[in-house]
Amino acid sequence: MLVDERLWALFKRHWRYTLTYWSVFFSFGLCIAFLGPTILDLRCQTQSTLQQITWVFFSQQFFLLLGSTLGGLFKRTLSSSLSVLCCCTLIISLVFAIIPLCHHVVLLSVALALTGTAMGLIDTIANQQLVKLYQKDSAVFLQALHFFIGLGALVSPLVADPFLAEDSCVLNGNWTTNSSSSSPDLQHLRNTMAGKGTVPHNISHYPLHTEGIITTKVSFAFWIMALINLPIPLAVFILMYHERLLPCFSPSPPLLSRDSLSSTTTTASEKSEQGHGVTFACFNPEKLRGRPPSFFLLHFLGGAILFITDGIIGSYAGFVYTYAVSPPLSMGYKTAGCLDSVFWASITAGRLAFIYLSYRYTATRLLVFSLVGVILVQCMILLLYYSQVFIFIGTCLLGLCISSVFPCLLAYTEDILNYKGCATTVLVTSAGTGEMVMQVAVGSVIHSQGSYTFLLSGVIASFIGFSLFLFLLYVQRIHRNCQPESPKDIDMTEKPMSGDQ
Template sequence: MAGTRTESFNSTSGMMESENVGNSSGGGGGEMKVAEWIEHTTIHPREVDDKVSFCKLFKDNFIYVMTYCCSFGSFGVCVGFLGPTVFDLGCQTSSDQKQMNWVFFVQLIMTLVGSISAGCLAQSVPTTESDQPSSLPNHLMMLGSGIGVSLAMFVIPACNSLGTLLFVLMIMGWCMGCLDCLANLRMILLFGKHVSPFLQAMHCFYGLGAFVSPMIASAFLLNKDCSPFIDGFTIETPVELHKPTTEGSSSSTDNTSHVTLHIAPQPQRVFRYRHMSRVPMAFYILGALQLSIALLVAYVVFLEKFRGLKPKGLTFETHEFHHPHVSPPSKKFSVDDIKGRLRDFIGSFGPRETILVTSFTCGSLFLFDGLQSSFANYIYTYAHDSHLEGLQKYEGAVLDACFWGLFALGRLIAVPVASRLSAAFMLMVNITGCSIALLLTLIFRWSHVMIYLGTCGVGIFVSSMSPTVMSMCEQYIDINHTITTCLVVVAALGEALCPIIVGNLVVNVGPTSFLAFCLSFSLISIILYWVLLLYGRQTPKYKASKPDSFIWLSGKQLVLEGESTLIKPNSVKYYSRMEDSDSNPDLANGANHSRTFSIEEK
């Protein structure tokens, strides 16, 4: 062609702008230009061998990874300390065990509230000059939450009543929910589709925190149940009644009856047990540990604010607008317009496949975290109340330590495994192994050895279920702030509600119902897994990636031909890929698509 033609599509006005410089060749030449423009801008995916170096990603972003992992470990410390210390806290607050059950519920419910509020606040984070969400406000929220949980640890020994203890745990639970939501969100946004091993590592720190916390506390526990001395108790003593002999009888008959004695409450014994306990020292140690993690977050905030710290070696994408088939949701809404808010919230999810994949993932997380929380909280009760031959009451603490120890080990093993195996295959192995372990434990529940083997099996297989299903979800859709909030909130909901259901079953039906409940959750999760897998494979993002193997991670990445030479990522905010079509390419009629690009043809 004799001249240069510059064509650009303006997403603001919705019209195609054309500018001819030099000579043009008439109408026929214009049609040829249109055909060439469509051919030149059509995206042809090709695959190249470009193995992702997870070690390099870790080295380049070491400070971020360790900060998020330690923050999530702080969340695990808060989850693990309450169970072993519940007896000592009951003596400290003069509360029986029925009243102390509220501390678990309040902490978990406030964790749910904290997750929701953190997700809403994270969604309103301002963007930087490069149109990327700033991480500094999220890190400031993490810093405040870390300081909050450490201060709560220091204040708990001063709580002399159940009301003050519940208030402190409410604050701690809210901070825990913020740490849970923000750590998951920042890690996913940091690594995107390569997040799987890093997410496993972060959840491994959760297991370590939940394992270390009771180990530290156990050295200072009195472990004495003060409930009988708070409420009083009754005892039955046998009394022998001698029936006098009658005439003609050669012997007397002895009858035994039981006399019930009521023992009044003994506050002096509760006072003595309270001062015998050294549990405040455990809380001071845990509080100092939490404060050190908060200082690490403060260091990251300092580096970002004054030293310009930024992630390295990554091409950031605003996941909220990355989906190629959805227009960006409007950020302008009226405070009084409730319908507008609902439209913005629903629009932030994306199209129908995104909503369905998110729903299936939420259901899976509800089952996984509910199973994990129920088993961790009631394996001690099962060992205490099952009256299994050869199983001592103190072994409940040993079983609890076995579960959390293998839980941490399982997440540690999952870190290198996640860089080699696909998330779908890992999740299938985890669910199958957990179901088999629970089934064998239920069948051979009279076996002392099988209880230990089943507990270890459940701990190691359930450990990486939650991070793996989140990685699996990331392969099917792009996870944004709203989706992350929903995932974390539903997981926290399962973690809060399922132990309450199990507790009622254990009281009304018996301790064996605890194993039956966990097995039913595991079997339901198998069905939900296959639904998520089959539907997720139909999503556009999965079809574009085309993995080579169901088991192994592919070393190939998708490269879009013609896109990198025409579109500069720094200058593009949103764009949609043009789909192949045999229809008449009327450029003016394509104004409803959100594209911002410019093409030069000679």
């Protein structure tokens, strides 16, 4: 059969929650991709310099990390998690609506800090709850969850594109003398800044005006995205009402008391842990005293691998255009500008394909395939650095290979640690940190050593990531041997599969 009956039965049992978590990740994806294409129009709207407007990148990314960390500090009850998700998705719609009213760069930075915090909370909580919901079967549903990030990231640039200014969106008295030469430079600058979170190193030579008549129409794009996103908090609210998680609306007890949301049996010790008064019980110092060193090492290694792989994604998306327009490729602005879109589209397609592959194969095999594929593809791009054709082929293959690493590793690590929930927070925060730090590091190396080091950095990072994964497999074996003999401690990394492997 194309779909396993047991998985289908689990999905039918939890479809409301699953679709809710998937939809909030679509909201997350909308926020990821809108800033790069619209940044020049937002510069005009705020009448700020390029150096000033690039601070909004930092504002969003820093508060995304903060939100990811805060997401792990909430009590992992369903009612509190859904309440936070409802508030976060509503905040995203409200911020989209008020961004056109932010006519100063400080106000815009504050608005994007709010979206960053909301994104971080969504990232941690939705991953946590989906893992808690499906446990050993979560890999398939996590792949679908992260597919919706890519879907949202594809939608927002498409919405924004018709409203972006084709020339300077701030007109002043000597506009007629500069208009003829501004369009190519603006197109080049827009592509340079379109990578997620990318801040160009040398942008002072672009003579863009800050005073004059503002002609941008980007406000309509943000209002449209606010309307697209608005049904999502409404859907979360309806789910809470349906499940009687809003005591002010229904005096009846929650439906959860009659129907457990776990796909596996919860032991008595786990129940006592869930009812513990500590906000983040699995990181309670009292509970950590008896843990073997392998427990902490597994968290560290999982976070380190995602630090590397999400860092590769962020740096590649941020600097592939810069590499393509530099020698020896020297591609045209418009052609090179397609590379970033090809990369994100291939990541989205890869996550869609891995939904089925996660059902057929174990997380271990998929991670080995993905990480080895990332190494081989980046080595081929490095060897064929002079080929304009292969940079497109390599970009597509890299996106397909690296797309599944985060959801697979999250499911695999939580599986090893018996779904305590702590790993999700560590992995999500590490991934976001790596994405930000590696972009800065790779950008600095490119600026000082030349564009070729962009490819070399990716290859080195890929080998480090795979080496860390091999070490993770070794530590997992040690950790399994350290556990007491009980049904709960049976190795769950090789889950039973229907079909040949």
